[in-house]
Amino acid sequence: MSMQLASFPYLSTILLSCVAGLLVILFIPRERETLVKWVSLAFSGIALALSIFVFCAYDRTLGGLQFVEKLRWVEPLGIHYFNGADGFSLPLILLTGIVHFTGVLTMWELHGRVKEFFAFAFALVLGVFGFFMSMDLFFLFVWFDVSLFPMYPLIAIWGTTRKEYGALKLFLHVLAGSALILPGIVYLAVASGLHSFDIVALMQPGALSPGQQRFAFLLFYLGFGILAGVWPFHTWSPVGHVAAPTSVSMIHAGVLMKVGAFGILRVAIFLCPIGWEYWAPVMAVLATIGIVYGIFVGLRQTDLKYVVAFSSVSHMGIVGLGLSTVTAEGLNGAVFQMFAHGIMTALLFSSLGYIYDKTHTKLIPDLGGMSRVMPVASGYFIVAALAGMGVPGFASFWAEVTVFISALKVYPVLGILAICALVLSALYMLRVVQKTFYGQRNERYAHLPDVPFSLGLPRMILVAVMVLFGLFPRLMLDLIQTAVIPFMGGLPR
């Protein structure tokens, strides 16, 4: 993999802006709630601006790993502070920047323990950014855990439905994954004989024997798969999504589940390609079950958040299906789907959050005719729902089409099953939209105000991003391609 050292540590500056945001917030008196929000907005704005910058400044003709920062950290153990961005990680870095920034805006009306909320949120986002940038397994694991532990307080303190149960379930499930990942990374470093946690060094062909790769792949696939919501390890995700407060649901479904999927890509697939080919059929079956199962369970839900949460399970299944094809298009589509689904889910949860804040219910039978009460707020949800169905014009359309084309070639039966299920999903999303936003208006909510411009801002940004990459998908696909082609070309065949 080619490497370009950074002229300026842009990636570390992104991390630093999160650390700075966290520290500044800690020193603000807890009564100054508005100040905390402005400070959060400023620092998340810096992070967003920098992530847009690295996304645009990445040299697509050169490809490889760019903006590389490498420092020796613990010499005797072969641990490096090693950051870099490539076509796989850049979409996700951008996604994190966008979702965090819009998340802060979405929580603008939060009252009570505001300081702690935003401090924990910065810790979480710090971990996520770090995870996407890191090219050293040790740091990768550190960032992984850093991004997970704030979830517990964030859900348990500010959450809603069965929040303590949901928080604990989520926390223990996703950290159970780390019980497989940590032995896995230490195993790789020792078994390869390199005594190094450097991903680029461990990627060299021949560093790990086929048997070791098959074994380690399973550890990482299961470990990260829990966080990626792979069926049957997804059970924490709907409960956690539903319990979490709005912006945490956004970050969680939008970004954290991608941490799991990206972990499978960056660690399992990168380092154990032979194991990847070996286990790919299993991955495909689990992913397809996830797609179908998510849709069928979603059909029966009456809680809007559960509907969205189960659609996340099935959309993450599409990511998994893309990864399991072991083809360039499949990988490309899977990464694009991570990005597209992140934006889409963030929008779904964000628009839902406003409706819930006003009506204090998210049960579909209780709502009804919302588009007449708050046409704009409803509009955002409907747009996101359409994107979720894979309507052309939105980013997710291209991502899903790419994945399904490659899946049909490799696994025709599973591919057809998944596509049929997706048609069904259109049915169920439309049912939700119809029951919630059209039909008889519930008079109880008739007096509620529609979403004002300032609060609508985060949703507008998300819609704009979705449409931008829907109209110009090559902005993203070409970038991902710069990483996919050399990687697939370098595979041992």
Add this chain to the structure above:
Amino acid sequence: MKWLILGPEIYFLAVAAVFLILSMLRPNERRDFSAALFLAGLGVAVTLATIRLEGSLFHGAYRIDLFSQLLKGLLSMGFFLVVCLCSSLKGIHETRQSEFYLLLTTCTLGMMLLVSSLELLTLYVALELASYSLYALVPLRSGGGQPMEAGIKYFLSGIATSALMLFGLASLFAATQTTLISELILKLPALLNTPMAFVGLLLTLCGFFFKLALFPFHIWAPSVYQGAANQVTAFVATATKVTAMAMLIRLVSMSDGNTSLAHVLIALAIMSMTYGNLVALVQKDFKRLLAYSAVAHAGYSLIGILSMNPTGYAAAVFYALAYLAMTFTCFLVVVKVASDGRNIAVTQLAGLHRRSPLLAMALMVGVFSLGGIPPTIGFTGKFLVFNAAMERGYFLLVLIAMINVVVSLYYYIQVVKAAFLLEPDEELPAIHLSSPTTLLTVVMVVIIVVGGIWPSHLFELARSAVQALR
């Protein structure tokens, strides 16, 4: 000038004498505390000043090297930190406070002698000096039955283990005809396949398993943690654990990678981790919970020791240091929350985030560090230990340990939940921390986090310390 290398030991002997005199004068709480704080602070300085000294005394029975001096540094710091918690010694009657400091000093002195002992009898005598001080410290708490029960339990199980250990020492001597560790290192590896030497070494180790509260030598731990005064528990939970880990490293390193011994230690480590974590799940009293968590941590630290390679020993030293920092932070919170010196249940931490945001944060950092969540020193310690075990190919052991870590998160998160989430039944007053206490709390949090993020200097120090073992 030759005696200068004994600086820390002589100094602490002098401190003990000071408190012996003070205990004969009229009791005065403030005077005792100020004297202790000053002398303990000076003790840290004295010990750190001698950290690079090397030498050998009494025909090789007593050696000063980086390993022993690093641990003496840790012990003096542990002593100082525990004294810092004693500004209001509510758990101990005023008339006995000088004795409290006296016994704390002699115990520290005993442990300092212990880490330098390279001869089995010296080692035993030093261990008993430390132990007998603790036997007296535990029941010193005012308030009847429970401290007494804890004291008697500790004493009886303690002397029983001492007997076992003496038997082990005798067998070792019988097998090798020497009591000098420097000679044992040469003779023992070849003899370890004989039952007498093997059992001898194992029984010798039992003395320190007891101090470390490793399963099945942990029976005293819950009662003592719960029964002793909070400050005494803090001392038992930090300083004695560090010493026990250090001595296990020294004794296990004599075996030169014997696989049978490693297998026994693996079994003990697995049992200790699993038992400690499972029983901790149902604990209501915070100190009792910490006791079972200590049983589990004894298992984790043993993983580094049983790897029997320099990385493993260095990892175990690092772990000891990390354990000192994080456990102390938890006890700092216990002492400050229980301002009247009583025990606290986990649910009594409710509302801590409003009563004292700083303590709540310190508790969260300390507990997450115990739970092994990065970027804390506790995580780095575990990582180093697991790395060493993996180098020996103990994949399953690492996997079992990690599963244990996840199990343990359940009870650690209950503590965080109590501090941040639960609301107390009645409104409790805010906890006011004096500015030195605030500083101490912040410093502990910073140590835990910074030690987790930049472990490389500490790890280098640990590595050079274990090189002195050979």
